[in-house]
Amino acid sequence: MSLQERSEVGSRTVSRVTLRLHDTASRTVREFQPVTPGRASVYVCGATVQGVPHLGHLRSAVCFDIVVRWLEATGYAVTYCRNVTDVDDKILRAAADEGIAWWALAERNARAFTDAYGLLGCRLPDVEPRAAGHIPDMIELIERLIDGGHAYPAGGDVYFDVTTAAGYGSLSGQRLAEMRPADDADPEDSVTAVKRDPRDFALWKGAKPGEPSWRTPWGAGRPGWHLECSAMATGYLGSVFDIHGGGIDLVFPHHENERAQSTAAGDQFARYWLHNGLVALGGEKMSKSAGHALAAVEALGQVRPQELRYYLGQAHYRSTIDYSRDALDEAVAAYQRIERFVSRAGRRRGCSTCRATRPRPRCRSPSPPRWTTISPSRPRWPPCTRQCTMATTL
Numbered sequence: 001m002s003l004q005e006r007s008e009v010g011s012r013t014v015s016r017v018t019l020r021l022h023d024t025a026s027r028t029v030r031e032f033q034p035v036t037p038g039r040a041s042v043y044v045c046g047a048t049v050q051g052v053p054h055l056g057h058l059r060s061a062v063c064f065d066i067v068v069r070w071l072e073a074t075g076y077a078v079t080y081c082r083n084v085t086d087v088d089d090k091i092l093r094a095a096a097d098e099g100i101a102w103w104a105l106a107e108r109n110a111r112a113f114t115d116a117y118g119l120l121g122c123r124l125p126d127v128e129p130r131a132a133g134h135i136p137d138m139i140e141l142i143e144r145l146i147d148g149g150h151a152y153p154a155g156g157d158v159y160f161d162v163t164t165a166a167g168y169g170s171l172s173g174q175r176l177a178e179m180r181p182a183d184d185a186d187p188e189d190s191v192t193a194v195k196r197d198p199r200d201f202a203l204w205k206g207a208k209p210g211e212p213s214w215r216t217p218w219g220a221g222r223p224g225w226h227l228e229c230s231a232m233a234t235g236y237l238g239s240v241f242d243i244h245g246g247g248i249d250l251v252f253p254h255h256e257n258e259r260a261q262s263t264a265a266g267d268q269f270a271r272y273w274l275h276n277g278l279v280a281l282g283g284e285k286m287s288k289s290a291g292h293a294l295a296a297v298e299a300l301g302q303v304r305p306q307e308l309r310y311y312l313g314q315a316h317y318r319s320t321i322d323y324s325r326d327a328l329d330e331a332v333a334a335y336q337r338i339e340r341f342v343s344r345a346g347r348r349r350g351c352s353t354c355r356a357t358r359p360r361p362r363c364r365s366p367s368p369p370r371w372t373t374i375s376p377s378r379p380r381w382p383p384c385t386r387q388c389t390m391a392t393t394l
């Protein structure tokens with residue numbers, strides 16, 4: 001399908017215009033050229049479900065919902081994959097605090113995310129893989145990295161050797177010599193003592209008492225966070241795919257490490273890296289673990305879901321939204337103005353099937369139906385007898 005062709009979306013026709021995306025990796029705006037003409041593959045880092053969703057989570061979902069819907073509206077057949085991280089240090093800690101199984105906590109919170117995304121009208125992903133369900137893919141990826149000399153077992157863990165990755169740091173615009181030690185350094189285990197380099201990051205973490213673990217050639221353990229997304233993205237979308245998305249806070253270390261390990265394993269991986277801006281509260285990133293976040297359920301108790309979606313989607317997707325109740329109220333007022341306009345336009349437009357309008361210039365029925373009112377607040381347009389039988393209730 002050429003770029004100039006037009007695609008039908010319901011009753012609308014949308015021209016296939018050129019889509020230009022800001023690519024974090026190149027720091028430029030690039031014309032979107034998919035791997036396969038007419039198709040688009042999108043991987044978005046979903047939530048780590050240690051808690052219920054807050055506005056920051058919802059913004060990311062809305063931003064990429066808009067990207068996916070736009071791609072579909074302009075004629076692309078989209079494969080949209082958004083993962084759920086259900087094995088993670090934070091989840092294990094939260095489950096231990098509540099005294100419940102890690103999988104029970106993850107399942108409960110994952111459902112809360114699904115409900116909130118649905119209320120905001122976000123299209124369901126085509127696939128929503130969970131990390132715990134893809135351990136064999138992760139083990140296979142680690143084996144490829146070890147065989148290629150990019151990873152090494154040490155102290156029950158497996159680490160990625162960052163010095164073997166060409167261009168490590170280029171996604172986040174850093175030089176290797178200036179990087180800090182990886183965040184997975186665990187002071188309790190003196191883990192840095194077994195690493196070849198403090199900047200190396202864990203692909204696999206050795207089992208600890210009370211934690212979930214899976215058997216591997218290097219001993220029992222569980223996957224590192226970065227590895228999970230590499231395995232799931234390529235597992236569903238192939239070794240090269242179009243768009244990798246997520247919040248701007250994921251650029252480093254998560255996406256830098258994903259990219260490094262996948263390309264080291266021989267995958268071309270993502271061709272465009274898109275990152276949405278954060279939602280801030282009091283000038284700081286909204287974060288439940290840091291104790292300042294507006295939960296989705298709380299926001300949805302104050303305004304309608306479509307108003308909250310408008311609030312999160314109206315700003316440029318790469319900008320930071322500094323949340324305030326006043327700003328939310330302004331967005332609600334703006335949305336309601338649009339609603340009133342659409343309602344007025346709908347009344348003028350008339351019957352949604354035959355487009356007959358008052359005074360019905362197109363309808364030539366022998367006895368034109370009359371405008372009737374079934375209640376003062378609910379005017380009703382009776383069926384157009386010539387072209388359709390559908391009544392339009394305004």
Ligand SMILES: [Zn+2]
Pocket residue numbers: 044045046229254
């Ligand atoms: Zn991810």
